[in-house]
Structures are given as structure tokens and as C-alpha cells.
Amino acid sequence: MCAVRSPREDYAPSRIAYRVNRLWLSPVFRVATLWLLPMAVIGGGAGLWASQPGSQELIQNVRMAVMARMRDQPDFQVKQMAVRGASPELTREIRRVLALEFPVSVIDLDLDAIRVKVSAFDAVQHVEAHIVLGGALMLDVTQRAPAVIWRNAGGLALLDEEGHRVALAERRDAAPELPLIAAAGAERAIPEALAIVAAAAPLRDRMRGLVRQGERRWDVALTGGQVIQLPETGAVEALERVLAMDEAGDLLGRDIRIIDMRNPARPTIRLGDEAFAYLKTLRGLEKG
Amino acid sequence: MIDLYEIQRAMRQMRKAAMQRGVVAILDLGTSQTTCLILRFDGGHVPGTDGVGPLAGQSRFRVIGAATTRSRGMRFGEIDVMQETERALRTVVQAAQKMAQVRVDHAIACFSGAGPRSYGLAGQIDLSGESVREADIAAVLASCEVPDLGPDRTVLHAQPVNFALDHRSGLTDPRGQVGNTLAADLHLLSVDAGVVRNLLHCVKRCDLELAGIASSAYASGIAALVEDEQSIGAACIDMGGGTTGISIFMRGHMIYADSVRIGGAHVTSDISKGFGISLSLAEKIKCYHGGLVPTGRDDRDMIELTGETGDWEHDRREISRSELIGIMRPRVEETLEAVRERLDAAGFEALPSQKIVLTGGASQVPGLMGLAARMLGHQVRLGRPLRVQGLPQAATGPGFSAAVGLSMFAAHPQDEWWDFEIPAERYPGRSLRRAVKWLKENW
Numbered sequence: 129m130c131a132v133r134s135p136r137e138d139y140a141p142s143r144i145a146y147r148v149n150r151l152w153l154s155p156v157f158r159v160a161t162l163w164l165l166p167m168a169v170i171g172g173g174a175g176l177w178a179s180q181p182g183s184q185e186l187i188q189n190v191r192m193a194v195m196a197r198m199r200d201q202p203d204f205q206v207k208q209m210a211v212r213g214a215s216p217e218l219t220r221e222i223r224r225v226l227a228l229e230f231p232v233s234v235i236d237l238d239l240d241a242i243r244v245k246v247s248a249f250d251a252v253q254h255v256e257a258h259i260v261l262g263g264a265l266m267l268d269v270t271q272r273a274p275a276v277i278w279r280n281a282g283g284l285a286l287l288d289e290e291g292h293r294v295a296l297a298e299r300r301d302a303a304p305e306l307p308l309i310a311a312a313g314a315e316r317a318i319p320e321a322l323a324i325v326a327a328a329a330p331l332r333d334r335m336r337g338l339v340r341q342g343e344r345r346w347d348v349a350l351t352g353g354q355v356i357q358l359p360e361t362g363a364v365e366a367l368e369r370v371l372a373m374d375e376a377g378d379l380l381g382r383d384i385r386i387i388d389m390r391n392p393a394r395p396t397i398r399l400g401d402e403a404f405a406y407l408k409t410l411r412g413l414e415k416g
Numbered sequence: 417m418i419d420l421y422e423i424q425r426a427m428r429q430m431r432k433a434a435m436q437r438g439v440v441a442i443l444d445l446g447t448s449q450t451t452c453l454i455l456r457f458d459g460g461h462v463p464g465t466d467g468v469g470p471l472a473g474q475s476r477f478r479v480i481g482a483a484t485t486r487s488r489g490m491r492f493g494e495i496d497v498m499q500e501t502e503r504a505l506r507t508v509v510q511a512a513q514k515m516a517q518v519r520v521d522h523a524i525a526c527f528s529g530a531g532p533r534s535y536g537l538a539g540q541i542d543l544s545g546e547s548v549r550e551a552d553i554a555a556v557l558a559s560c561e562v563p564d565l566g567p568d569r570t571v572l573h574a575q576p577v578n579f580a581l582d583h584r585s586g587l588t589d590p591r592g593q594v595g596n597t598l599a600a601d602l603h604l605l606s607v608d609a610g611v612v613r614n615l616l617h618c619v620k621r622c623d624l625e626l627a628g629i630a631s632s633a634y635a636s637g638i639a640a641l642v643e644d645e646q647s648i649g650a651a652c653i654d655m656g657g658g659t660t661g662i663s664i665f666m667r668g669h670m671i672y673a674d675s676v677r678i679g680g681a682h683v684t685s686d687i688s689k690g691f692g693i694s695l696s697l698a699e700k701i702k703c704y705h706g707g708l709v710p711t712g713r714d715d716r717d718m719i720e721l722t723g724e725t726g727d728w729e730h731d732r733r734e735i736s737r738s739e740l741i742g743i744m745r746p747r748v749e750e751t752l753e754a755v756r757e758r759l760d761a762a763g764f765e766a767l768p769s770q771k772i773v774l775t776g777g778a779s780q781v782p783g784l785m786g787l788a789a790r791m792l793g794h795q796v797r798l799g800r801p802l803r804v805q806g807l808p809q810a811a812t813g814p815g816f817s818a819a820v821g822l823s824m825f826a827a828h829p830q831d832e833w834w835d836f837e838i839p840a841e842r843y844p845g846r847s848l849r850r851a852v853k854w855l856k857e858n859w
Binding site for chain 1: 488623
């Protein structure tokens, strides 16, 4: 006896099954299905969820909470600030301007902004801000050194060698050891002014200051209203000639108001009133 | 004559593409079994050979997928019911792909039927003392007189088997040599065009691109004959299910192919008819108990026949093994006689070597050696396909000769006529190209 068997199904794959099988074996399709499609689904779902206003709020809240937790970590706290390389007044000013309330978290501390703020001080040439281990904010300040005192329409100011303002001054006595320069444009020719001052060392007792004329050349103002007018170029050499003449013939001790060296080839002098009258009398006598 | 080769040229292009991709399927469409091997070509890389060279250059490829199934819709090595054959093809291709885990897009197929007919062609051109160039080879091949193949026949193989330069014959590659006349012998195998068209269509329906077709007699010869036999001269008898293929090799080339439309399936049907049993049972007892040489022991060796007719007497019969042999032997003898006839017709005795190699699924019947030696001559041996890398143990039997041979054919294709440029003067009406060619040659 034998059980009646149902006719066997065809074992051959159908055309569609065959094609699907081949499709599945093709590498591009496989990668697309196994990687790109899941990634697209996950990414799309996440994007869709994140685009809802409610979930955005949730994300924001979670972010805030996490940030708050981080901020409160004791390891992230900065407890004090040290300023190195600045004068006590400047240090005080820096502390006042920054107005940090310690302890503050590192996360809230914007070192770049601090750098910008401190650099804004006239007296600060360069500043480096960093957090040192143990929770302290360290500011390394390089101060500008005043080289001249400058009088202009606005008052008196201390300038460094590059012409940057270091501080304002109330009086000339604030920096008696610094040379005085005056007039507009003087701050742009400070190296030349310093060279002239150095060359005029023999006249130190008599020199009142340098005056910039027409923003192009210097006058040396001496006590007693005497003025040495220097050329645009070769000012130091011209001054040295004047000093040589002074040494040879006591030029500056005489009644001369202006020594004009603007044309170095032809030094010119303007006599004082008495000398001029005397000269006139002398010429009259010579004429007879 | 020219358009005939367009399809072959297209296949060559396809084969190049397949080689570049590195994966190609081998389809052996037999009458009783359909085999698919998937080959991976890895550009001549030989892994770790110490002393032993690569297997005659065959290690260039590796079998990464193999599947075989019962053929459907095939008769006498030809497609009979296309839908059924297509299903069988889908089954094997899918199974082989599953094993290889690779999608395969190009296939090289072989089939055994379609009435192959061999022609030996000869051609000759005048060289006038110049050295032989590639174009001359093409010209001498083109000068071969093509016989009338008959209606609806097409060319399956057209291989140059011999070149002669003046009086020196037996050249394999005359390029670069100097002579006055160049002669060539060409072996042309024609088959029914309809069968090839059906095959093309069937493979195409399986979404595969056909990158070559071959006669399975030829493919079996490549796999089952060792190199010496191929060069000295031997015949390979591929005893398949529906047909028995014959191919004669000489100097490394196939010089004759034929097929006899008798095979193992006929033996099975004889057993089925003789004992009144189902074909599947007949196949089973043929495989388990079959033989060709009866002995006294076989009279007492009883084989139970079962059946499902419901008739107890009919379903509980016993036959002796000698009865089975008595049915099988005449059919095998008939097959071998037909083979003998074909070999005689081809002038096989004239060859210096009379070696005959039996392969194919039906060659596994015990006692065939002795019978074949008596009928075909003494230099008979049973052949198994060459071992190729990665071939599963289950596919190393003689029934897989054609598939293995086809994979070797895929790795080392024989030059065919259509691999050479068609000489310019043969182009009908393409005067522009001819003019360009003339300019190229003369300037």
C-alpha cells in the first residue's frame, strides 16, 4: 500500500525568485540594502523627530541640564586670577574692566574675549591668557614702555617708541625724564625724534622739546625762544652741524632767534632784535 | 559568410568583458544532467607552488561554485521544451551562485546535439617572399573555400589546425617567418542553427549573457585527454545521456567531431521497457547493478524490482543481474558500433596513434573497458576530467568532463577564424574602411 502523494512542486526557482536572488547577490544592491537604507531610515527618523518643536525643546532642556552639570564640576572651576608683568595700577584697571566674579566655570570663561578686552588697554602691548592647573586664570601682560611725552591739542600723552599711547598725563612733570614732542603728526615720527634727542645730548639743559612742523620735519625748541629748524631728511646731521658751529663760534649763546637748517647746504640765521639793531648801526657806521 | 560570424565576434567581446570582471559561469547542457560551474579568474596568480608548476596553466582560474541538476526538456542534447530547460538552468545557476556567493552575468555554454558535422578546409595565399603578418593569417583563413553547409546550418567552431609555409607543414604559428606561399588547414564544425538559436534564447531568458558556445564533444576532449594524447592523436568518446560525442584530436587541435544519437538514456529506457518498470527505477538499477560482462555469479545475483501499480505479483518481481546485463549490453554495443562507424568514416585508422578515451556519465558502467577494447581497438582507457582548482569532489567524475573541459576552454580559448580581422577586401561595400586600411598600409 502506498499513500497517494500530491504531485511534487516544481523545485526550480520561479523567474521572479531567480531575479530577486540575483539582485540580492549584486554588490551594489546589497550595500544599498544593508547599509544605505538603514542609515537613511535612521537618519530620516531622527531628523523627523528632531524637527518637531516639542522634541527640540526637550533636546534644549537636556542640553542645558548637561551643561549645568558640567559647569558645576569642581574640576572646571576657576577660583582666582593672576596678572603678571603689569604695574599695580594697570592690574587694578584690568581687574576692574574684566569684572570676573570667582569662582567661575571654565565653560563660561571666554579667553579670547578676555584677551581682546585686555589688549584694548593703551598700556598693554601684548597679553596671553590661559588657565593654569589648579583653577587659576593667568594673564601674562607685556606693558608698553613710554618713550616720549607728546603735547597736542587734546593735552599731554605718554607714547612708546612706536607711537602708541601708553597713558594720558596731566602735567609735563608726570614724566620729566622723557623728551617732549609737540604738534600733530609727531606721534608718527617718534624714532626720528628719539634720534634727534640723542644727538642733541649736549643741549639737554637748554632743550625744551621738539615740534613737528607740517607733519614733515622737526624744529628743536630751546629755552629763550631759540629754534633750530631741521630739514626733512638728514635732520640728525644738520643738528650735528649746528652743534659743531655752536662749539666753534658759540652760535647758540648769541642773540639769534632761529637757526634755519632746512636747506642743509645753506644754513641761515635770523638775528634777535638787539643784534639786528646793532648790525644796522654797524652798517651805518661802515657806510659813513 | 561575414554576418554569420557577427554573433561569434560579439561573444568574443563578451568573453573579454567577463574575463575583466573575473567571474564567468560554465553551463553544460546535457541530455540527462545540467551542470553549472562558476569560475573566478585571478590573473595568473599562482598561490604557493613549490617546485610543481601550475597545472598546465590551468590554475589561472578557480571553481568557486558548482551545481548540477537533472536536465529537463532536453532530448538528444538539444533543447526540446524551452521553458523546462530554462527552469533547469535557473535551478543550477541559482544553486551555483549560492555556493559562490557571487552574481554571475556571463556564461559559456556547451551542448552535445545539433548534428555536428566536420569539414576540413584548406586555403592558400601568395606571400611573395615577405614575412607572415597577422593580416596574412587572416587572409589565408579567409581564402579557405567554405563548403555549402546546407540549409539552416551554422558554424560552431572554425579553428586553424595547421599552417604550411612553402614546403614546411605542421606550423602552429607562422607569424614572422618568411616564405612564398602560406597555406592553412581549417577545421570547421557546423551545427543546426535552430539549436544554437534556442540555446541563445534560453540563456538570455535566464538573464545571462552568452560569452561563448562550444561543442561538448570538444570540451570533453580538452578535459579527458592528457596533453600527450592531444598532440600525438587520440579520440575522445563522450558517452552522455542522449548522445555520444566523438572528437578526434591531433597535434593539440581538434580535427574531427561528430555525435551519435544514442546514449545512456536509451539503456535506461530499454531496461524500463524490458522489465516493465518505471524509468526512475530502471535508472536506479542500471546505476546500482548494471554491467556489461555476464559471469556465472550474475545468474544467482537477484535484483528486486518494486512497483506501485498495486498488482502484488507485478510489484514483487525479481530479476537476475545477467538478465539486466542481457538488456544493457546490446544497446551499449550498438552505441560503440555506431562510434566505430563514425571513426572509420573519419579515417581514424590513418592516424599514427589509435588511442581512444571513454568519458561521460555512461562510461561508468562496469565492464565497458573490456567491451570497448574488443570493439574499438586495444588502446582504450577510461578518462576522467583533469583536476582543476576548487572543483568539488562530487564533480570530478567522468560525467563532468564537458563542464571541466569548457572551463579550460574558457581560460585558454583556441584561436578561431573570427578572432582575426576580416581582410579588407572581404568587406562588402565598406569602401571607406577599405580606403582607410589602404592608406594605413601604404603610407
